[in-house]
Every structure is written in structure tokens, then in C-alpha cells.
Amino acid sequence: MQATARARWRIKGPEMEGIVARWYARIRGTETQVAAYRKEAERLTRTLPEGSKVLEVAFGPGYLAIELARLGPFQVTGLDISHTFVKIAGQNAREAGVSADFHQGDAAVMPFAAETFDLIVCQAAFKNFVHPVSALSEMHRVLREGGTVVIQDMSSDATHAAIEHEVEGMRLGPVSSFTTKATLEMLKRRAYSPGKFERLAAESPFQTCEIRTEGIGLEVRLKKAVP
Numbered sequence: 001m002q003a004t005a006r007a008r009w010r011i012k013g014p015e016m017e018g019i020v021a022r023w024y025a026r027i028r029g030t031e032t033q034v035a036a037y038r039k040e041a042e043r044l045t046r047t048l049p050e051g052s053k054v055l056e057v058a059f060g061p062g063y064l065a066i067e068l069a070r071l072g073p074f075q076v077t078g079l080d081i082s083h084t085f086v087k088i089a090g091q092n093a094r095e096a097g098v099s100a101d102f103h104q105g106d107a108a109v110m111p112f113a114a115e116t117f118d119l120i121v122c123q124a125a126f127k128n129f130v131h132p133v134s135a136l137s138e139m140h141r142v143l144r145e146g147g148t149v150v151i152q153d154m155s156s157d158a159t160h161a162a163i164e165h166e167v168e169g170m171r172l173g174p175v176s177s178f179t180t181k182a183t184l185e186m187l188k189r190r191a192y193s194p195g196k197f198e199r200l201a202a203e204s205p206f207q208t209c210e211i212r213t214e215g216i217g218l219e220v221r222l223k224k225a226v227p
Contacts, residue, residue, distance in 0.1 A: 025061035058125030062089025136204035
């Protein structure tokens with residue numbers, strides 16, 4: 001079996017390739033959502049020194065990575081299991097006129113040297129990792145001492161009302177809204193609660209984490225200690 005085939009078994013649920021990936025890129029690329037990515041990029045890097053190296057794990061269509069690169073003084077890299085997303089994100093970056101280095105690969109076996117990145121971000125994907133502790137261990141390995149990992153994902157505690165509100169804010173058409181709500185309800189079944197994430201962190205080299213919840217999601221911050 002080829003390495004890429006093995007890697008795909010590390011993702012739960014349907015592969016984000018081909019038509020599925022292109023559909024996802026379309027529904028996540030609305031003007032409202034791109035504005036939200038821009039705002040989030042600014043928030044995530046507010047205290048990050050110029051010249052810092054940023055890695056987005058599971059970058060999808062690349063919208064957040066592109067907004068991170070727009071800010072200028074950072075080196076932005078992306079890693080995603082999907083060959084289609086590598087192509088889509090690369091094209092999106094070229095059209096935006098920014099530089100970002102997108103790689104195809106497995107979050108549980110990252111193709112990067114140890115102590116490479118100052119900030120690692122993972123949005124809306126961690127719940128899909130079959131080997132979450134291995135992914136956390138790899139994030140710890142490639143993160144520099146004193147660096148931070150920020151994982152943003154759906155919470156298993158998300159209510160139906162919160163999902164409805166989230167999708168309304170995306171400003172999608174009727175068909176895409178219905179499909180997105182159904183998808184989120186399905187994804188909720190494999191999402192983590194704050195308590196479960198604390199247990200995952202305890203099994204990883206990070207040992208501890210800080211968790212904030214809002215709406216349908218949670219934000220987990222993990223720091224690599226300085227000896």
C-alpha cells in the first residue's frame with residue numbers, strides 16, 4: 001500500500017477530494033466568511049513577532065492561511081491530507097497575490113523538522129483525526145519552545161439552536177444552508193467536549209491545555225514549555 005493511501009486512513013468520514021472538496025471551498029468562501037477569516041488571522045497573530053513561522057494544519061481551501069499571509073511579516077505553511085485542497089489553496093493564494101507554502105501530508109506524521117514553527121493553527125478538522133494524540137505529539141515536536149497551538153473546532157455540547165445560528169451567519173442559499181446544517185449535525189457526533197480534550201492533552205507531550213467555548217465551538221490552546 002502506498003504512503004498516501006495509508007495516510008488517508010487517518011481521517012474519519014468522507015475524504016475531502018474532488019467534488020466534495022470543491023463544494024466545501026465554495027460554501028466556505030463567501031464574502032462574510034472571508035471577512036471572518038481576516039479578523040481571526042489578525043487576532044491569532046496580534047502578539048506574534050515579525051518573521052514568525054506559522055503552520056495551519058488541515059488548511060482546506062486555504063482561506064485562513066491566505067489571510068495570515070496577507071498580514072505580511074510571517075512565513076505561512078499549510079499541511080492537508082487532501083490533494084485537491086493543496087491545488088485549490090495554491091490557486092487561491094496566487095489569485096490573492098500572497099505567498100504561502102502548501103503541503104500534502106498527514107497530521108500524525110508531519111513532514112517538517114522539529115522546532116520549526118512559532119504558531120500552529122487547526123480549524124474545524126481535529127475531530128476528524130483518527131489518531132488525535134499522535135497529531136498532538138507531532139504538533140508538539142514541530143513547535144518551537146514557548147510556541148502555541150490553537151485548535152478551533154466544533155464542541156460535542158453544541159445545541160441545535162446554536163447550529164442554526166451558526167449557519168444563518170454564513171449567509172448561504174437555501175440548499176447549501178440545509179446541507180451545511182445536516183453536515184454539522186453529523187460532525188457533532190464525533191466532536192470533543194472540553195473534558196475529553198483535556199484528557200487528550202494529558203496523554204500528549206503538552207500535558208495541559210486552556211479551553212474556551214463559544215457558540216457551537218471550542219478553542220483549545222496548548223503551549224510548549226520552555227525548559
